[in-house]
Amino acid sequence: MAAIIKVKDINKSYQRDNFEVPVLNNISLDVEEGEFLALMGPSGSGKTTLLNLIAGIDKPDKGSILVADTDIAKLSESELAKWRSHNVGFVFQFYNLIPVLTAFENVELPLLLTNLTKKERKEHVVAALTLVGLEDRMSHYPKQLSGGQEQRVAIARAIVTDPVIIVADEPTGDLDKKSADDILLLLERLNSEYKKTIVMVTHDPNAASKAHVQRHLDKGDLV
Amino acid sequence: MKVLKLMFKNAFRHKLRTSLTIVGIAIAVVAFSLLRTVVTVYNAGVDASAADRLITRHAVSFIFPLPYSYKDKIQQIDGVELVTPLNWFQGVYIDKDQFFARLAVDPETVFKVYPEFILTKEELDNFKKERNSCVIGIEIAKQYNLKIGDIMTIDGDIYPGRWDFVVRGIYKPKDKTIDGTQMFFQYDYLNERLEAESPMRANEIGWFAIKIKDPNRSAEISVKVDKLFKNSSAETKTETERAFQQGFLSAVSAIITALNYLSFIIIGIILLVLANTMIMAARERTREYAVMKTLGFSAKHLVGLIMGESLLISILGGGLGLLLSFPVVDGFGQAIPKGMFPIFYIEPITIILAVTAALSIGIISSIFPLLKALNTKIVDGFRFVG
Numbered sequence: 001m002a003a004i005i006k007v008k009d010i011n012k013s014y015q016r017d018n019f020e021v022p023v024l025n026n027i028s029l030d031v032e033e034g035e036f037l038a039l040m041g042p043s044g045s046g047k048t049t050l051l052n053l054i055a056g057i058d059k060p061d062k063g064s065i066l067v068a069d070t071d072i073a074k075l076s077e078s079e080l081a082k083w084r085s086h087n088v089g090f091v092f093q094f095y096n097l098i099p100v101l102t103a104f105e106n107v108e109l110p111l112l113l114t115n116l117t118k119k120e121r122k123e124h125v126v127a128a129l130t131l132v133g134l135e136d137r138m139s140h141y142p143k144q145l146s147g148g149q150e151q152r153v154a155i156a157r158a159i160v161t162d163p164v165i166i167v168a169d170e171p172t173g174d175l176d177k178k179s180a181d182d183i184l185l186l187l188e189r190l191n192s193e194y195k196k197t198i199v200m201v202t203h204d205p206n207a208a209s210k211a212h213v214q215r216h217l218d219k220g221d222l223v
Numbered sequence: 224m225k226v227l228k229l230m231f232k233n234a235f236r237h238k239l240r241t242s243l244t245i246v247g248i249a250i251a252v253v254a255f256s257l258l259r260t261v262v263t264v265y266n267a268g269v270d271a272s273a274a275d276r277l278i279t280r281h282a283v284s285f286i287f288p289l290p291y292s293y294k295d296k297i298q299q300i301d302g303v304e305l306v307t308p309l310n311w312f313q314g315v316y317i318d319k320d321q322f323f324a325r326l327a328v329d330p331e332t333v334f335k336v337y338p339e340f341i342l343t344k345e346e347l348d349n350f351k352k353e354r355n356s357c358v359i360g361i362e363i364a365k366q367y368n369l370k371i372g373d374i375m376t377i378d379g380d381i382y383p384g385r386w387d388f389v390v391r392g393i394y395k396p397k398d399k400t401i402d403g404t405q406m407f408f409q410y411d412y413l414n415e416r417l418e419a420e421s422p423m424r425a426n427e428i429g430w431f432a433i434k435i436k437d438p439n440r441s442a443e444i445s446v447k448v449d450k451l452f453k454n455s456s457a458e459t460k461t462e463t464e465r466a467f468q469q470g471f472l473s474a475v476s477a478i479i480t481a482l483n484y485l486s487f488i489i490i491g492i493i494l495l496v497l498a499n500t501m502i503m504a505a506r507e508r509t510r511e512y513a514v515m516k517t518l519g520f521s522a523k524h525l526v527g528l529i530m531g532e533s534l535l536i537s538i539l540g541g542g543l544g545l546l547l548s549f550p551v552v553d554g555f556g557q558a559i560p561k562g563m564f565p566i567f568y569i570e571p572i573t574i575i576l577a578v579t580a581a582l583s584i585g586i587i588s589s590i591f592p593l594l595k596a597l598n599t600k601i602v603d604g605f606r607f608v609g
């Protein structure tokens with residue numbers, strides 16, 4: 001099997017006040033196509049930073065990141081934006097839905113950047129919301145939904161464009177056990193049935209146990 | 224644009240805050256329009272004064288009269304086309320609140336020197352024929368429902384007694400800037416009664432208006448007129464009508480200048496109000512903008528979203544303000560004494576200024592939050608805690 005994500009020798013540091021804080025030191029990591037990978041590690045170890053680099057919302061100081069043969073470290077801001085909209089689905093710890101938009105409209109949001117007609121968009125949105133089991137909550141606003149339901153809307157938004165990879169940053173971090181299990185089940189299905197490659201950051205051993213591969217970060221080093 | 228819906232929803236996310244901002248802008252626009260109207264109307268009065276007219280008055284003060292006999296002497300001066308005498312009569316018509324200019328004039332010359340008051344030939348002939356006839360402005364005719372042949376009874380104050388005038392002409396102002404609220408009657412009617420009742424006050428006149436042939440000679444002719452009466456018992460002061468008007472209203476003039484500045488300060492205040500609303504809104508939405516950027520939305524979309532919202536609010540506020548301005552300015556025009564600002568209306572330039580101001584404010588208010596949203600890196604947007 002070919003690696004769909006090839007992270008090679010990346011360094012990343014952040015500027016804080018007047019000195020550099022190194023966050024990732026010469027990290028290399030391959031993720032196979034169709035894999036479900038869990039990134040674990042203590043707080044501040046650089047998990048989110050690594051995930052953001054893989055997902056193309058931040059750039060490494062050094063090294064290359066190939067995703068489906070595109071070196072995203074070399075793309076410009078606007079090329080990256082376009083690349084993300086075609087290739088990556090995002091799931092965040094705090095769902096990050098737009099509060100003034102309904103579940104339907106939130107899921108439709110990424111499709112507004114495509115050339116799909118209104119009718120086609122609707123078909124995709126309904127399919128995605130049906131997949132996450134919220135076909136009867138389409139006109140609800142985020143504040144009218146439970147945390148677990150919000151996260152399912154967020155997952156629907158992440159998959160509606162049919163991305164190559166899904167990145168999830170502590171997707172169960174803010175949920176109770178029952179809702180967390182629902183979300184994990186959903187991610188497992190996306191991986192097994194829909195063959196999505198998933199990179200998930202988590203603290204939770206239970207969540208990590210659902211993944212095929214677990215990698216640990218410690219103070220910026222993969223162990 | 225597809226983010227239009229989100230822009231509308233964003234604008235009304237905090238209904239109270241947005242409504243207050245809109246009302247705030249509307250009130251400011253009304254205040255702006257009202258102040259600008261006072262300023263432009265005042266300036267229109269000054270501008271309307273003809274450059275080819277001089278005013279000769281008593282050197283000491285406007286309130287001292289001049290001998291009527293000066294008329295013929297001034298007429299002899301080289302460069303003078305025509306002289307006409309005018310005298311402030313005042314009096315009370317109906318009650319003290321009915322304030323408009325009532326002047327004793329020379330029917331033969333007055334409308335030649337003041338061609339901006341338009342009268343038919345027939346009306347002018349009738350005015351000249353009858354001793355106690357008068358001519359009134361069309362605004363006065365409308366306001367008091369007066370027609371040709373009606374009697375106007377005025378209770379004299381400067382010139383005591385009961386005065387009956389019969390309306391023989393209704394003049395139309397040449398354009399909007401000309402006062403349509405004056406009343407003219409024959410000086411002879413006044414003078415004959417003065418000769419009989421208080422001869423000391425007869426054959427005197429308030430001031431002379433002089434039409435000159437060449438406006439470029441106004442300074443020279445003014446000097447000539449004043450020289451003519453130097454060392455007489457009533458020395459004169461002659462100046463252009465414009466200088467006369469400005470001098471007459473010089474105290475008002477300072478206030479007008481202040482109002483002028485104030486009207487622009489108000490624009491500055493609305494700018495701050497809207498900018499504040501927009502900055503607060505954008506700050507609260509830092510994460511949402513990060514989400515949108517993550518999903519692939521570009522600078523173009525954020526500009527549409529943020530500037531669009533700001534413009535929407537400013538247009539709603541500006542539109543509401545303009546709509547309210549008309550009745551408010553109208554009401555103000557009704558409330559002040561008629562003669563103070565004889566012509567009171569919103570000038571097109573005021574509307575243009577208000578609209579331009581509202582649009583500019585919409586754009587300017589969005590610049591800071593927009594730059595902030597564009598320059599915040601996605602990762603920092605997600606780490607932002609409001």
Ligand SMILES: Nc1ncnc2c1ncn2[C@@H]1O[C@H](COP(=O)(O)OP(=O)(O)OP(=O)(O)O)[C@@H](O)[C@H]1O
Pocket residue numbers: 014015016021023041042043044045046047048049050602603606
């Ligand atoms: N945008 C940024 N600007 C400055 N410093 C940052 C930024 N992002 C991360 N850091 C710093 O980099 C280090 C790693 O952060 P990161 O968020 O990757 O950790 P993490 O492993 O995800 O931690 P957690 O489990 O708490 O989410 C931390 O010290 C953090 O303060």
Ligand SMILES: [Mg+2]
Pocket residue numbers: 047048049169
């Ligand atoms: Mg993290």
